[in-house]
Amino acid sequence: MDLEYFFQLFLGGLTRGSIYALIALGYTMVYGIIQLINFAHGEIYMIGAFTGLIVSSVLTMVGMPIPAVVILAAMAAIIYSCSYGYTMEKIAYKPLRKAPRLSALISAIGMSLFLQNYVLLAQTSDFLPFPSLIPDFDFWEPYAHIITSPELVIIMTTVVVMILLTFLIKFTKIGKAMRATSQDKMMAALLGINVDKVISVTFIVGSATAAIGGILIASHIGQINFYMGFIAGIKAFVAAVLGGIGSIPGAVLGALVLGWTESFFAGYISSDYEDVFAFLFLVLILIFRPSGILGRSETQKV
Amino acid sequence: MTAKNELTKSLMASIWFMFLTFPIMVIRVNTVTDTIEWRWQNMFAVGFGAFFLSMLWRYLIRKKEMSGKKDSQSRKSPIYQVIRDQKFALPGLAAIAVFTILFPHIFSMYQTNIMISALIYVMLGLGLNIVIGLAGLLDLGYVAFFAVGAYSYALLNLHYGITFWIALPLGGLLGAVAGIILGYPVLRLRGDYLAIVTLGFGEIIRLVMENWNEFSFGPSGIANIPKPGFFGMELSLHATTIYIFYTIVALVIFTIFVINRLENSRIGRAWIALKDDEIACQAMGIDKARTKLRAFALGATWAGMGGVVFAAKTTFINPASFTIWESVIILCTVVLGGMGSIPGVICGAMLLILLPEYLRDFGEFRMITFGSVLVLMMVFRPGGMIENVRKTYQFKK
Numbered sequence: 001m002d003l004e005y006f007f008q009l010f011l012g013g014l015t016r017g018s019i020y021a022l023i024a025l026g027y028t029m030v031y032g033i034i035q036l037i038n039f040a041h042g043e044i045y046m047i048g049a050f051t052g053l054i055v056s057s058v059l060t061m062v063g064m065p066i067p068a069v070v071i072l073a074a075m076a077a078i079i080y081s082c083s084y085g086y087t088m089e090k091i092a093y094k095p096l097r098k099a100p101r102l103s104a105l106i107s108a109i110g111m112s113l114f115l116q117n118y119v120l121l122a123q124t125s126d127f128l129p130f131p132s133l134i135p136d137f138d139f140w141e142p143y144a145h146i147i148t149s150p151e152l153v154i155i156m157t158t159v160v161v162m163i164l165l166t167f168l169i170k171f172t173k174i175g176k177a178m179r180a181t182s183q184d185k186m187m188a189a190l191l192g193i194n195v196d197k198v199i200s201v202t203f204i205v206g207s208a209t210a211a212i213g214g215i216l217i218a219s220h221i222g223q224i225n226f227y228m229g230f231i232a233g234i235k236a237f238v239a240a241v242l243g244g245i246g247s248i249p250g251a252v253l254g255a256l257v258l259g260w261t262e263s264f265f266a267g268y269i270s271s272d273y274e275d276v277f278a279f280l281f282l283v284l285i286l287i288f289r290p291s292g293i294l295g296r297s298e299t300q301k302v
Numbered sequence: 303m304t305a306k307n308e309l310t311k312s313l314m315a316s317i318w319f320m321f322l323t324f325p326i327m328v329i330r331v332n333t334v335t336d337t338i339e340w341r342w343q344n345m346f347a348v349g350f351g352a353f354f355l356s357m358l359w360r361y362l363i364r365k366k367e368m369s370g371k372k373d374s375q376s377r378k379s380p381i382y383q384v385i386r387d388q389k390f391a392l393p394g395l396a397a398i399a400v401f402t403i404l405f406p407h408i409f410s411m412y413q414t415n416i417m418i419s420a421l422i423y424v425m426l427g428l429g430l431n432i433v434i435g436l437a438g439l440l441d442l443g444y445v446a447f448f449a450v451g452a453y454s455y456a457l458l459n460l461h462y463g464i465t466f467w468i469a470l471p472l473g474g475l476l477g478a479v480a481g482i483i484l485g486y487p488v489l490r491l492r493g494d495y496l497a498i499v500t501l502g503f504g505e506i507i508r509l510v511m512e513n514w515n516e517f518s519f520g521p522s523g524i525a526n527i528p529k530p531g532f533f534g535m536e537l538s539l540h541a542t543t544i545y546i547f548y549t550i551v552a553l554v555i556f557t558i559f560v561i562n563r564l565e566n567s568r569i570g571r572a573w574i575a576l577k578d579d580e581i582a583c584q585a586m587g588i589d590k591a592r593t594k595l596r597a598f599a600l601g602a603t604w605a606g607m608g609g610v611v612f613a614a615k616t617t618f619i620n621p622a623s624f625t626i627w628e629s630v631i632i633l634c635t636v637v638l639g640g641m642g643s644i645p646g647v648i649c650g651a652m653l654l655i656l657l658p659e660y661l662r663d664f665g666e667f668r669m670i671t672f673g674s675v676l677v678l679m680m681v682f683r684p685g686g687m688i689e690n691v692r693k694t695y696q697f698k699k
Binding site for chain 2: 050053058076083102111119122124230238283290
């Protein structure tokens with residue numbers, strides 16, 4: 001077996017897994033708190049990428065220097081994704097908090113459909129080229145044949161986001177409130193936690209990670225369209241379920257496992273059936289371990 | 303709740319939505335010519351719309367909260383009462399029957415064809431209604447069974463020359479088998495996991511059809527599927543359309559009959575019980591696994607038969623007809639009409655398929671409307687247009 005090829009696939013899987021992880025975090029956090037599969041989460045990621053593209057193109061045409069464009073575009077994408085996530089929760093999920101879970105899920109599907117077609121109608125149905133915002137670093141040149149610098153940036157960003165998120169949940173006051181809410185909403189409210197606020201913050205944090213994922217993948221792949229959120233959202237959801245939904249380390253682990261499986265499967269067997277394999281893998285995992293790889297103890301929920 | 307307060311809230315909502323939709327609605331970047339198109343008129347439209355819609359929204363939410371406190375029995379929809387009223391039932395049914403019989407003779411072939419599609423969706427909606435409305439299992443991959451039906455007719459005909467009337471029950475049977483194959487591994491899964499696995503299953507079927515060229519002829523699909531023959535006679539195109547129309551009408555009536563009987567049978571009651579509380583249901587001696595499998599199999603049967611009719615009607619199928627959005631549309635018909643209610647699902651399917659056909663300009667707004675309808679329906683009227691009224695027994699002293 002060719003070792004270098006293996007290594008390439010390994011790193012490709014790692015990059016892919018990192019992106020899935022960034023999206024899967026939003027799913028798993030929302031699920032941990034209100035037990036809802038936020039079907040429209042993939043659309044938040046798509047809106048992040050679109051906002052990034054629009055803002056960066058406008059700023060480039062105005063004539064701003066590249067580093068400023070990158071930072072401002074990323075910030076705009078994150079702010080807008082968070083706003084969309086927040087608004088979506090207020091409109092489509094908050095009135096349904098006491099309704100059966102099936103209703104909330106159908107509402108989420110409706111939201112996803114709405115946002116996709118909103119972007120389709122307001123922008124375009126074509127693929128748009130996305131500028132590669134991440135430059136090729138000179139100092140990384142000698143290692144570029146193993147892993148390109150955009151890939152490196154993706155992996156590094158994911159690691160940083162993970163660390164920040166862990167810090168947020170483990171050590172801050174709002175993190176503590178989140179953990180309390182996920183365990184028992186009623187009790188948390190009795191102890192003076194503003195449950196509505198905690199839920200909003202969860203949606204905002206989840207949307208922010210999705211937006212980061214959206215910009216990174218868009219500038220890595222180089223094109224976006226209104227439909228990109230759907231399949232990525234499904235894959236990320238598979239990753240979250242794989243790791244045990246509601247558990248943050250589980251989501252990351254699941255995303256990496258999914259990334260590697262897809263990468264190796266596509267590399268060694270057939271790239272036509274890559275998606276089929278991802279879904280089959282999910283079905284198999286759920287049959288033998290319905291709560292996912294790490295989804296066992298309740299305390300791991302966010 | 304003063305007027306000033308209301309106005310401030312609406313103003314805030316209006317500003318918020320103008321901010322929210324700013325980059326996507328106002329700016330359009332043309333990446334080829336490197337020009338920016340500013341569409342300020344959209345911003346004003348959004349602000350104006352959000353101002354009034356937010357008022358309406360708050361009013362409706364308040365109304366919903368008020369009515370939630372009242373007795374739920376008094377919320378029976380007026381349409382439902384008309385349907386249940388014996389005075390209207392017989393003449394109404396007679397009128398529908400006469401209209402249906404005369405339909406292909408009064409209207410053009412184009413109209414008849416649209417009606418056939420709508421009736422196929424009625425059948426699919428009724429089938430999915432078993433799975434979602436009665437048994438409470440959210441199946442997002444329902445279109446897979448539709449695909450199984452369509453492909454089984456197309457392939458069986460291509461390889462073995464099997465005709466429509468033999469393929470119809472076979473399609474149903476294969477659909478049911480596919481339903482059991484899907485149902486078996488997912489029996490242990492809870493609601494949301496189930497939704498995602500069924501969605502995955504639907505995608506798997508489509509992707510396999512797209513990639514397995516030797517078996518399904520890949521993305522180019524299968525053409526020249528024969529239309530059904532009438533006892534070996536060759537019919538003209540016009541006659542065949544009318545013939546398919548009556549066939550699907552008969553099938554829909556058969557579906558309604560069977561589902562109505564099922565609903566009131568032991569299995570039907572078991573499904574409804576399972577939807578409400580699985581544990582209590584098992585404690586009452588209902589075999590959970592078997593009941594769920596039956597729901598999957600019986601629901602899939604109708605999709606399989608619908609698929610055969612679809613293949614015969616269009617004479618051409620390819621995997622693009624069986625995307626996830628097809629499942630979502632069928633789900634919409636069930637949700638919009640009213641989960642578990644047969645007249646509701648029929649109305650829902652008719653409305654969702656016929657309206658976009660007749661409002662052609664509306665075409666591009668179709669999906670966005672579906673999305674909003676799903677959300678609004680769930681928020682304001684979770685029971686659907688014609689709500690299913692459960693049988694209740696009142697204790698009289």
